[in-house]
Amino acid sequence: MTEGNFTDYVKIFAESGNGGKGSVHLHREKYIDKGGPDGGDGGRGGHVIVRGNENLWTLIHFKYQKHFKGGHGEHGGSSRSTGADGKDTYLDVPLGTVIRDFETKEILFEITENGEEKLLLEGGKGGLGNWHFRSSTNQTPRYAQPGIPGKDGAFLLELKLLADVGLVGFPNAGKSTLLSVITSAKPKIADYPFTTLKPNLGIVQYRDFQSFVIADIPGIIEGAAEGKGLGHYFLRHIERNSTLLFLVPADANDIAEEYNILLKELREYNPELLDKERLVVISKSDLLDDELKTELKAELDETLEGIPYMFISSVAQQNILELKDRLWKMLNPTTDSTPS
Template sequence: MEKSNFVDQIRIFCRSGHGGAGSKHFMRTKFNPQAGPDGGDGGRGGHIILRGNKNLWTLLHLRYYKNVLAENGEGGSGNNCTGRSGKDIIIEVPLGTVARDEETDELEAEILEDGQEIVWIRGGRGGLGNARFATPTNQAPEHAQPGEPGIEAWKVLELKVLADVGLVGFPNAGKSTLLSVISAAKPKIADYAFTTLTPQLGMVEYRGSQSFCVADLPGIIEGAAEGKGLGHRFLRHIERNSILLFVLPADSNDHMKEFQVLLNELEQYNPELLHKQFVIAVSKSDLLDDELKEAVSKELPQNVPHVFISAATNQGLSELKDLLWRTLNEPQQN
């Protein structure tokens, strides 16, 4: 596999800051050598925070950022002075990033909006100073709390591409060529399987200065749900797409079978994917005459809208954009 700057999964060791210890201190003044307890609280340990950044498209910037260690809180001191809190660490991630615990695989955070901040791993609380424990019956407490320890664990950050439309199809179905024609994206295009090894995003300009985002994803094959080919790496990126655009080449031997295989792989990976809105584009349609187009139309499922397109001749591209825009902006029927 070619070396890529698209990194969609990172494993990192995280440790939030320990809370500072509370102070055990007694005030001493010139005129009152037993003025009472004045030990301050310890400072909070630093949090580890995730922040969404719409200008990031990959986790590449975290590739060599393997240890994330937040600062510890400072201990309290006399005169009821609270220790300084540990400095928080903010990790900027692209929209569509999910955070999981490596050991339990539990979903801990999800970043979907620009500027969204989530306290991912909380720092330990600072301990209470002995001034907090003074009572009428115990006016000189000797006790102060230690700070809480921070949390440390191996974590996983995983990117699921956020796009309005996801292109789904077998290798060499013409997805990359389609994206290069309808948007400014420049995906690698060649006549062999798995040219696209990583997701490519393109903004499609629509009427009236409007636009929507299309993702060209690595080609699916039978067995992808079990991890064959690019397997799960491909399938997790389609979870966030509002519409799935199935690209079926005109020269396919059996269009309906190809569509059913693609549906089956999606269902095995995550049955909820079948609740998304589907559109079919029959690519390379410059190879078909009207009679063949009518025959192909009869093969396709009647409840899924379809359009015949050709990236080589621009046939049907305006119609496809109109269909995608209408589907994106119509309320989904339950």
């Protein structure tokens, strides 16, 4: 999946099918001149249904088709035959998709499981045929119900990535480089801010054929929680991560201060994000000698207030396996030992 193909926010229009008309028909048969009513019911209009698909990672397919319509129900026939139901229309979405009403922005539902189906718009009911309206005083009713029209509306589809670990950091902190080292993902990497403009997902292959998913969230800037830059678009992807990995480069002016600013942005966006497991990782640590590391450790022990931290270097491959071990244990706290 390339960065240009990642789409996580789309507006669509949907319309369910109309119900078919009930039939007005009187039974006719050889030797029976005046049969009773036998008009059948109209068929139900087609639903519009949203369905989870674990093979999708983006909403790119909605970028080119934005209008969806359920089939109309067929009209009732003679001999009490019911019209066929209209064809249902399915919208396949990646797991982690939130569906909102476009006008009110109200969340209608979320799709989080493969094969999960949610009714977006119900098809119109078919009308009753005249057979239903016979009575002792009206034995040949010559009327039937029309079908109920379908519903329509505009909706927002919003993808929140389902990943185990979310990489959080300022632009140019080395998140994409780390992702490329510990996974098979190939994110765009360059030595300038905002190289990553879309989230990247990678699968970390761990011991004993185990794996977990890590997401490189585009760099957060100060004021992101208020929507500065693309703050809200970036931050929503962190909501579903069970563990947050804060990446701060070793050449930062003040490592603890950068971490606190990132923490502040998450708190202002959604205080519940602070309930997640956290790990602070100092990247580019190959730039540090032993003396500087010792000084930094003493400072971080005091300022991070018990939050675990570690030093790594993606380029020099320092402590990468140890980082995987640490993340695995955070994601699987009930596991007694590290897989061999």
